[in-house]
Amino acid sequence: MRNRSMLILTTAVTAGALTLTACGSRDDKDGAAKDGDTGNVTVTIGLDAPLTGELSALGLGIKNSADLAVKTANKKEYVKGVTFKLESLDDQAQPSAGQQNATKFVADKTVLGVVGPLNSGVAEAMQKVFDDAKLAQVSPANTNPALSQGVNWASGDKKRGYKSYFRTATTDAIQGPFAAQYVFNEAKKTKAFIIDDKKTYGAGLAGTFKGEFEKLGGKVLGTEHINPDTKDFSAVATKVKSSGADVVYYGGEYPAAGPLAKQIKEAGAKVVVVGGDALFSPEYVKLAGATAAEGDFATSVGAPIESLASAKDFLADYKTGGYKEAYEAYGGYSYDSTWAIIEAVKKVVDGNGGKLPDDARAKVVEAVQGVSFEGVSGKVSFDEFGDTTNKQLTVYKVEGGAFKPVKSGTFGG
Amino acid sequence: MNELPQQLVNGLLLGSMYGLVAVGYTMVYGIVQLINFAHGEIFMTGGFGALTVWLILPGGTTMWVALPLMIIGAVLVATTIAIGAERFAYRPLRGGPRLAPLITAIGLSLALQYAVWVWYPEAKSARTFPQIPGGSIELGPITIQTGDVFLLIAAPICMAFLAFFVMRTRTGRGMQATAQDPDTAKLMGVNTDRIIVIAFALGAAMAAVGAVAYGLKYGVVDYKMGFLLGLKAFTAAVLGGIGNIYGAMLGGVVLGVAETMATAYISHIPGMEQLGGQSWADVWAFVLLIVVLLARPQGLLGERVADRA
Numbered sequence: 001m002r003n004r005s006m007l008i009l010t011t012a013v014t015a016g017a018l019t020l021t022a023c024g025s026r027d028d029k030d031g032a033a034k035d036g037d038t039g040n041v042t043v044t045i046g047l048d049a050p051l052t053g054e055l056s057a058l059g060l061g062i063k064n065s066a067d068l069a070v071k072t073a074n075k076k077e078y079v080k081g082v083t084f085k086l087e088s089l090d091d092q093a094q095p096s097a098g099q100q101n102a103t104k105f106v107a108d109k110t111v112l113g114v115v116g117p118l119n120s121g122v123a124e125a126m127q128k129v130f131d132d133a134k135l136a137q138v139s140p141a142n143t144n145p146a147l148s149q150g151v152n153w154a155s156g157d158k159k160r161g162y163k164s165y166f167r168t169a170t171t172d173a174i175q176g177p178f179a180a181q182y183v184f185n186e187a188k189k190t191k192a193f194i195i196d197d198k199k200t201y202g203a204g205l206a207g208t209f210k211g212e213f214e215k216l217g218g219k220v221l222g223t224e225h226i227n228p229d230t231k232d233f234s235a236v237a238t239k240v241k242s243s244g245a246d247v248v249y250y251g252g253e254y255p256a257a258g259p260l261a262k263q264i265k266e267a268g269a270k271v272v273v274v275g276g277d278a279l280f281s282p283e284y285v286k287l288a289g290a291t292a293a294e295g296d297f298a299t300s301v302g303a304p305i306e307s308l309a310s311a312k313d314f315l316a317d318y319k320t321g322g323y324k325e326a327y328e329a330y331g332g333y334s335y336d337s338t339w340a341i342i343e344a345v346k347k348v349v350d351g352n353g354g355k356l357p358d359d360a361r362a363k364v365v366e367a368v369q370g371v372s373f374e375g376v377s378g379k380v381s382f383d384e385f386g387d388t389t390n391k392q393l394t395v396y397k398v399e400g401g402a403f404k405p406v407k408s409g410t411f412g413g
Numbered sequence: 414m415n416e417l418p419q420q421l422v423n424g425l426l427l428g429s430m431y432g433l434v435a436v437g438y439t440m441v442y443g444i445v446q447l448i449n450f451a452h453g454e455i456f457m458t459g460g461f462g463a464l465t466v467w468l469i470l471p472g473g474t475t476m477w478v479a480l481p482l483m484i485i486g487a488v489l490v491a492t493t494i495a496i497g498a499e500r501f502a503y504r505p506l507r508g509g510p511r512l513a514p515l516i517t518a519i520g521l522s523l524a525l526q527y528a529v530w531v532w533y534p535e536a537k538s539a540r541t542f543p544q545i546p547g548g549s550i551e552l553g554p555i556t557i558q559t560g561d562v563f564l565l566i567a568a569p570i571c572m573a574f575l576a577f578f579v580m581r582t583r584t585g586r587g588m589q590a591t592a593q594d595p596d597t598a599k600l601m602g603v604n605t606d607r608i609i610v611i612a613f614a615l616g617a618a619m620a621a622v623g624a625v626a627y628g629l630k631y632g633v634v635d636y637k638m639g640f641l642l643g644l645k646a647f648t649a650a651v652l653g654g655i656g657n658i659y660g661a662m663l664g665g666v667v668l669g670v671a672e673t674m675a676t677a678y679i680s681h682i683p684g685m686e687q688l689g690g691q692s693w694a695d696v697w698a699f700v701l702l703i704v705v706l707l708a709r710p711q712g713l714l715g716e717r718v719a720d721r722a
Contacts, residue, residue: 054635058676223690230641238423239416258632267419288632
């Protein structure tokens, strides 16, 4: 009998623990379509980003910035008769979770546009779901060229796969070469060791860097692919050291890049680590350690928004909004992505006599293609592939334990 | 430059960490034939225990003072959770079907991971771990980090202590007796319930030391850190012969060195460029495991025993 009561107690404790971990309750959103009194229509803007897990710093910045855009639109009553609502789902940077979220958004008839995701690999899993439902998706952060230009983009055979996919971030087709030019021409590094994490984003970025670096006359002394789930990169670090490279280009994200850079520097390799926009986060410096990260570079899309006149209101509003987390690398783009959807909804509503048409989703997709407005990051509009027409990039360098902008420019190649 | 000595040291360090965790799997398996899949998470809670001690200590405390306290904190947290798990999750199921405790272990592993995820402040992403100050130490072609020095010293001491404890002390002999035949051991006056608790606690203490070493070496702890490492440590225990503590240590080192060598050299073999590198290291580690198990199903140091079921 004693054993039996023990068993019941254990079951209760375990069940309790599991219930608590699973308490991700969602708001009841049924019947949210109309507020009877005012005659206002509620339009939901979906948001998908990694809100938990290693990349949550970036994801929460995206969520907060989108939230700010929605609140601003509501406050200004930007679209007459329409109240916007943000519905955020967490994809944990997993393609499978992203696809499930996409299905949820499609099923919710009040959703007319989705902002996100952060990861190119997640976007791949979501695109078709959205395209089938003719639901507009605007990513503030995806940089893999294949998402908009098709898998054969590198050979010049560009083909847009999904009419509903847009992005406000510049692609790696520009970001990798831009980094290569800076590293070779301005930082005067000629011997590179290239590492990637084999993900859609990382491998794509490393590939474009390698192509341009070799074209410029740089030597690639070694390549390596790592498994970002482990933290022991000591064997790779030793390889980098003995290769004699003076620069390491890493295609991947900061959770692995931080410990990787730390171990490479500690192994005694005299290198700077260079990476793309997914390294451009204070978390990178934190994980690598301020001394190890000193002098490292990261490229990021656009110009630093702190330096832009167009971003002044955003920065002030973000502050007064009282958000707990920083807007991080994609804050401005997230605001612009959200605003692109808001702008499109406005156009659709205005064109239909102040009411939402029945095929609102398809109309919004068409309208997003045509938007053009002055956003936080500059002019926001989309080309024939759904890519942003704003091709600006910036190189950041770690100085005194923080990323500082060193060069902004557009890639002309 | 010849990188072989450095790569061997890298492998030895990684393997020592696997070994510290692997002894926990092997001791528990040796005594109750239970694969405690939550052991990786017990390792993880040890890491967070040490971090908590560091956060409680006033800022500016030197590592010489902080480190011993952090180790004590890690060991306390990990052993408490291990003893609790044994008492409330495994003991009620002892004597039940073999699969029941196994499923419980998997459930416990997830529960622990997400408990830390939910309740530990800022644990939703990786938390930085304090570092031992000072640069690296150069010994000829070998570079050793200050963080690694702790592992280099702690791992052999822990192993020696464990070997002494199991072979020489009364309790240790009680453990051996229980492993050989629990019923007879009980008849001879060994308190087998107590022995089982001690096995869980010792394993957890070793894992906690491993977790402190992990934090010092990689500079971060996160709620997922026990999953992959636990899996590798379990592999090391099987490789060395599960149930044998020397086997677990040897298995850990062999696995660590094998992974490092695979990362460093496979891609240099002509025609194998595509199959080398760190992302393939796990594949080669498991190829090694399969080869060893084909030749010696009982593992490197395991003894062939008749299945008790």
